[in-house]
Amino acid sequence: MRRAHFKFSWIVPLLLAPQLLVIFTFFYWPSAQALYWAFTLEQPWGGGNTWVGFDNFRKVLSDPYYWGSVRVSVIYALATTILAMGMALTLALFVDRQLAGYRVWRIGIIWPYAVAAPAVGLAFQFVFNPGAGIFSYINTISPGWWDLSKHPWQAVTAIVIAGAWKQVSYSFIFFLAALQAIPRSLTEAAAMDGARPLRRMIDLQLPLLTPTFFFLLVINITDSFTDSFGIVDTLTGGGPFRATDLMVYKIYSDGFRGFDYSGAAAQSIILMCLVMALTFIQFRYIERRVHYT
Amino acid sequence: MTQKLATATLVALAATAGTASAERAKFEYWYGLTGDLGAVVAETCNRFNASQDQYEAVCVGQDGYEKAVQNTIAAFRAGKHPTLLQSFDAGTADLMMSGEFYPVTKLMADTGVTIDWADYFPGIANYYSSKSGEFFSMPWNSSTPVYYWNKDLFAKAGLTEAPITWEGMEAAFKALKTAGVDCPYAYAPSSWIDLEQFSMAHGVPVASNNNGYDGLDSELLFNTTLHVQHMENIKRWLDEGLAQLRTPAAGKSSRDSFVEGECAVFFSSIADHNTVHKLKPAFAWDVQIIPTYEGVERKNTVVGGASLWVLSGKTDEEYKGAAAYLAFIATKPEQQFLLENSGYIPVTKSTYEALKAEGFYDKEPYINRDIAMKSLTWTEPTPLTRGIRLGSFIQIRAEWTAEVEAALAGQKTMKEALDTAVARGNDHLKRFAATYPGKSFP
Numbered sequence: 001m002r003r004a005h006f007k008f009s010w011i012v013p014l015l016l017a018p019q020l021l022v023i024f025t026f027f028y029w030p031s032a033q034a035l036y037w038a039f040t041l042e043q044p045w046g047g048g049n050t051w052v053g054f055d056n057f058r059k060v061l062s063d064p065y066y067w068g069s070v071r072v073s074v075i076y077a078l079a080t081t082i083l084a085m086g087m088a089l090t091l092a093l094f095v096d097r098q099l100a101g102y103r104v105w106r107i108g109i110i111w112p113y114a115v116a117a118p119a120v121g122l123a124f125q126f127v128f129n130p131g132a133g134i135f136s137y138i139n140t141i142s143p144g145w146w147d148l149s150k151h152p153w154q155a156v157t158a159i160v161i162a163g164a165w166k167q168v169s170y171s172f173i174f175f176l177a178a179l180q181a182i183p184r185s186l187t188e189a190a191a192m193d194g195a196r197p198l199r200r201m202i203d204l205q206l207p208l209l210t211p212t213f214f215f216l217l218v219i220n221i222t223d224s225f226t227d228s229f230g231i232v233d234t235l236t237g238g239g240p241f242r243a244t245d246l247m248v249y250k251i252y253s254d255g256f257r258g259f260d261y262s263g264a265a266a267q268s269i270i271l272m273c274l275v276m277a278l279t280f281i282q283f284r285y286i287e288r289r290v291h292y293t
Numbered sequence: 294m295t296q297k298l299a300t301a302t303l304v305a306l307a308a309t310a311g312t313a314s315a316e317r318a319k320f321e322y323w324y325g326l327t328g329d330l331g332a333v334v335a336e337t338c339n340r341f342n343a344s345q346d347q348y349e350a351v352c353v354g355q356d357g358y359e360k361a362v363q364n365t366i367a368a369f370r371a372g373k374h375p376t377l378l379q380s381f382d383a384g385t386a387d388l389m390m391s392g393e394f395y396p397v398t399k400l401m402a403d404t405g406v407t408i409d410w411a412d413y414f415p416g417i418a419n420y421y422s423s424k425s426g427e428f429f430s431m432p433w434n435s436s437t438p439v440y441y442w443n444k445d446l447f448a449k450a451g452l453t454e455a456p457i458t459w460e461g462m463e464a465a466f467k468a469l470k471t472a473g474v475d476c477p478y479a480y481a482p483s484s485w486i487d488l489e490q491f492s493m494a495h496g497v498p499v500a501s502n503n504n505g506y507d508g509l510d511s512e513l514l515f516n517t518t519l520h521v522q523h524m525e526n527i528k529r530w531l532d533e534g535l536a537q538l539r540t541p542a543a544g545k546s547s548r549d550s551f552v553e554g555e556c557a558v559f560f561s562s563i564a565d566h567n568t569v570h571k572l573k574p575a576f577a578w579d580v581q582i583i584p585t586y587e588g589v590e591r592k593n594t595v596v597g598g599a600s601l602w603v604l605s606g607k608t609d610e611e612y613k614g615a616a617a618y619l620a621f622i623a624t625k626p627e628q629q630f631l632l633e634n635s636g637y638i639p640v641t642k643s644t645y646e647a648l649k650a651e652g653f654y655d656k657e658p659y660i661n662r663d664i665a666m667k668s669l670t671w672t673e674p675t676p677l678t679r680g681i682r683l684g685s686f687i688q689i690r691a692e693w694t695a696e697v698e699a700a701l702a703g704q705k706t707m708k709e710a711l712d713t714a715v716a717r718g719n720d721h722l723k724r725f726a727a728t729y730p731g732k733s734f735p
Contacts, residue, residue, distance in 0.1 A: 041728040044366050045391035050730060059720075131544020149543035150702050239542060241699035256363050258688035259387050260724065 031272075037265035044259045056266035065242055066250070066267075070274075073247040076160055077224040083164035085216055088171030089209075093201060095172075096179040106176070113169035117230025124162040124235055148236060152243030155236045159244050162231045163224060170223075171216045178212035179205060210290045218282050225275050247271050317349040320607070320614040321375035323365055325358035325599065326434070333634045334379070340630070341621050348614035350377075358384060358599060359687075369393065369604065376611045377618065378602045379433070382420070386684045388602065389429065390729045395603040395612065397619060398427040404616040408623060412641040416669045417596050420680040423735045424506070430600035431619045432640045434631065436564040437594045437665045438486045440584075444577035446474050446557040455581035459526070462558075462584050466535040469557050478536035479547035479556035480527060482697045484690040485597060486560050486583070487524065488515055493678045494585050494668075495519050496592040500722075505682040509726040509733055513689070513718045516711040519586060525707045528700060538701060551578075562597055563665035566636035570658040579661055582668040592678045593671045598637060629653075638665050682734050684725030689718040 038056055040049040060066050091109055095102045112120075127134045130147045138146045148155045182205060190200045229248045232238060238245040238253065245253075247267065255264025324334045331354045338352035355361035358381040368374040380388070388394055401408050410418065410428060417435055422428045442455045447465070450472035456462050462478075469477040492499045497518040502511040515521075530536040539547040539556065547559040552572045566580060585591045601622075603615050621627060625644045631637055632648075639645040645666060648654065654663045672678070683689065692714045700710035 041724070043391060043728055044387045045393050046370055047391050047393070050727065052727075059724075129544055136544065147543055149538065149540055149698070236542065239695070239698060240702060241695045241704065253691065254688070257359055258685060258691070258721075259366075259384075260685065260688065260721075262728075263724070 034265040034268050037262050038269045040262055042261040042265070044261055049262075052262075056262050057270070060263065060266050060270065065245075068242060069245045069247050069250050072156060072244060073225060075156065076163065076228060076246055077221050079160045080163040080167060080224045080228075081217065081220040083160065084167035084220060085171050085213075087164065088168045088216075089175050091168070092172050092175035092179055093205070095176055097197070109172050110169050112166060113173075115166065117166060117227065118234045119230075120162055120166045121231040121234025124158065124165075124231075128158045128235070149240050152240060155240055155244045159228070159231055159235055159246075162235060163228055166231070167220055167223065171220065174212050174216055175209065178209050182208050207291070214282070214287055214290045217286065218279055221278055221282070222275055225271065225278075247274075317347060318610040318614050319349045319351055320377065320611040320618075322350050322352045322377040322379070322601075322615075322618070323355050323361050323375040324352060324379040325355055325361035325381065326379065327354065327356055330434075330635055333631060336634075337622060337627065337630065340627070341618055344621065345617065348617050350614065350618050362388075365604070369606075372606070374604050374606070376604060376607045376615045378604060379599050380430075380602055381599045382597070382680070383686045383690065385430070385602065386682070386686060386725070386734075389682075389734055390684070390732055392735070393605045394429065395605055396423070396427050396429050397431045397601075397603060398422075400603050400612060400616050401619070404613050406616045406620045408620060409641075409643075412643050414640065414642060414645075414666075414670060416593050416674055416678075417640050419674045420596050421600050429735075430602045431623070432596070432600050433622055434564075434598045434635065434637045435596040435640050436562040436598045436637055437596055437669050438490050438560060438583055439563050439566075439580045439665055439668065440558055440560045440582075441551055441565070441569060441578060441580055443551065443554065443557045443574075444579055446472075446554075446576070450474065455579065457582055457584050459523070459584045459586050463526070463530070463535070466530060466558075470535055474557055475534075476537045476539075476550065476556040477558060478530060479539040479550040479559040480531065480536045481538070481540045481547040481559075482694055482701070483560070484693045487527070487697075488520060488693060489681060490583060490594045490597075491523060492518065492520060493594050494583055494592055494671075495589050496675060496677055498677055499681055500683055503676045504680065505684075506676070506679060506734065509684070509722075509729065511683060511722060513715040513722070516708070516715040519589070521708055521711055523586070524697065524700070524711065528707050531701060562636070563638060563662065564598065564636040566662050567634075567658065568636065580664055582664055582671075591671055593674055594668045595674075595678065595680045596669065632659075636662065638663070638669070683722060684728075685718075685721035688721045689714075692717045692721070 037049070039053060040051050041056075042049040091105075095106050095109070115123075125133065128146075128148060130136055130139060130149075135146045146154060148158060186204060186208075187200060190204050195203065226248060228246050229252060232244055232246055232249045233252075236244040238249050248271065251264045251267045251271065254260045254267065322338065324331070326334050335352055335354070338350045341350050342348075353375070355364050358379075361378065362380050362384040365374055365378050365380075398410065413432060417432045418426075418428070421430050421432050440455075446469060447453070447455070450465070450468040452465055452468060456465055466477040489499060492515065495518075497520065498504060498514045500511045500513045500515075502508045505511040527536065531538060537550075537556065539545055539550040539559070547556070548561060548565060548569065550556040551559040552569060552574045554574065554576055560583065563580065569578070583594065601619060603612070603619075607615075622631075623641070625647055628639050628641070628644045629648065632639060632653075639648060645663070649663070653659055654661070674680075693711075696705075696710035696714040697707075699705055700707045705713075
């Protein structure tokens with residue numbers, strides 16, 4: 001029996017080096033720095049810091065408003081993920097059926113992914129603005145009903161819709177690719193057995209999509225925890241009264257706006273742990289149901 | 294006096310420069326102003342560069358005060374910071390504590406540039422100087438709050454005067470309402486106006502230790518002063534329909550509500566005077582000093598806006614250039630250039646007197662703009678009206694805003710909201726003090 005093996009060659013570390021360097025510089029180094037700051041009180045302009053042990057974590061975790069922020073972050077992540085993946089799947093199924101003009105739709109649906117989050121937030125300003133947006137028509141029927149500055153649930157709904165809209169295209173590309181990877185022969189065989197499109201979708205296509213589904217679930221949840229800043233900043237600014245103060249947004253406002261680098265570092269570590277824990281749970285409990293063929 | 298000396302210095306500098314090489318000494322200046330006002334800064338830099346041939350100011354806009362400070366901190370930590378930074382007051386507590394700046398009084402003395410520091414209005418001088426009276430930073434774009442009122446709507450309600458007491462304001466709101474004005478007062482929560490300047494004008498403390506000047510162990514006190522009653526009044530006016538909440542999140546900003554003729558009154562910085570003028574409201578309007586409650590002896594308000602900081606760790610050449618630039622912007626022509634292109638106010642007495650003598654404030658669009666000076670100089674600054682020197686102040690403002698918004702939405706009473714804001718603000722203050730153990734404000 002022949003075993004394939006590689007001789008050690010300098011070319012291997014050499015080829016790996018640039019990538020490792022990038023990861024080290026932009027991920028491990030800042031993360032280590034954040035971890036260190038999380039246990040100190042760091043002076044923004046340099047000039048030293050004081051070791052405070054777990055004080056920063058204790059302070060953050062004993063703050064009821066921080067738990068409010070965690071709660072709304074979880075709601076936001078779940079709602080945007082469900083909404084975005086649901087819409088993406090629906091759209092992908094239609095495009096896959098090659099309905100009239102599907103090539104145009106395909107490009108049209110991919111586009112939003114190229115839009116930066118703050119731009120998405122601004123665009124949705126025109127939709128949700130209580131005075132001038134599309135939603136202001138509701139207010140002409142029942143004055144003052146739609147008001148992002150008064151009703152927390154409306155503000156949360158607004159950022160969820162904007163966030164989901166931005167995520168749809170990413171999931172769409174993957175769903176479509178996965179659908180097109182399903183062998184035609186399978187679909188045709190099912191059709192010959194008399195399965196209508198809806199039946200084929202439920203019994204054939206969806207089960208075959210589970211690996212993609214799982215991958216997108218992990219990515220979408222991670223993304224909605226970490227990439228919601230631009231939308232919140234432009235659409236609600238964390239208000240009304242902290243109702244949309246997502247964890248990433250709070251890190252920004254405490255750290256960069258309020259110069260509390262250490263408090264923000266502690267929050268970053270907590271966010272990182274939370275995302276890791278969620279990913280772990282997904283791999284542990286959901287992946288079991290995924291069949292890779 | 295200042296400008297004469299400063300001009301003389303500039304001429305002297307220019308003369309020596311003539312013989313020097315054509316190579317100009319460059320220094321960087323990062324500023325926060327954006328839009329039209331950012332263009333004014335850029336233009337001021339061009340004027341400076343054209344006025345002499347020894348130094349070159351490289352001016353870089355940073356897209357807002359907050360970002361200017363954030364970017365400068367990041368650059369500072371990497372050793373690539375600018376010589377000059379334009380910063381707003383709330384962002385400078387950490388800079389003061391770090392000591393990583395070159396006090397302008399000292400800079401001018403070291404570089405041999407003469408500035409008549411006594412010429413600065415005391416309300417401005419106190420705000421930007423240390424306990425010993427040394428200027429930390431160079432005052433430049435300065436403002437103070439006023440309120441804007443729609444003369445036509447007031448006339449409709451039979452009112453010709455803009456009241457200067459809150460009791461008078463309430464009566465005016467009622468009269469306006471009776472006369473069919475749906476929105477007498479466009480209210481937008483502003484910690485700067487409703488809390489800080491309100492407390493100054495009434496001579497009540499925002500925090501202990503004379504608003505933080507006398508030590509880092511300060512505690513917030515605004516839940517125990519007249520401020521509570523004032524915020525409760527605002528809530529009541531909103532409930533009674535005498536005022537309406539007008540914020541961008543609620544659909545329309547208070548300024549837009551005013552300019553469009555919908556609301557009769559809104560509060561803002563005098564810096565908005567120029568903007569409101571440019572938006573050309575279709576009615577007669579004017580500005581008035583912020584009101585006080587009856588039975589209170591009115592005090593001065595303090596400046597807002599920003600000042601220019603000189604940062605540490607630069608070369609002598611860069612410092613000389615920065616000194617020349619700061620002397621340049623203190624001259625009367627340059628102050629006037631800023632005033633003509635913005636709503637800001639003069640910072641020195643001599644410039645103000647000269648402008649008044651020239652009739653600057655008698656013609657449109659500057660008529661009555663100097664009412665801000667009246668507010669700033671109402672009394673000599675007292676220990677409680679020098680200003681506010683608290684760490685983590687941006688966060689304290691955010692706590693105040695979030696709590697007040699919650700109270701206005703009916704989630705809690707105003708007193709509960711302010712108590713919470715104070716308790717949370719005190720936590721921020723303790724944290725700030727712990728970050729700088731054993732130190733105090735210079």
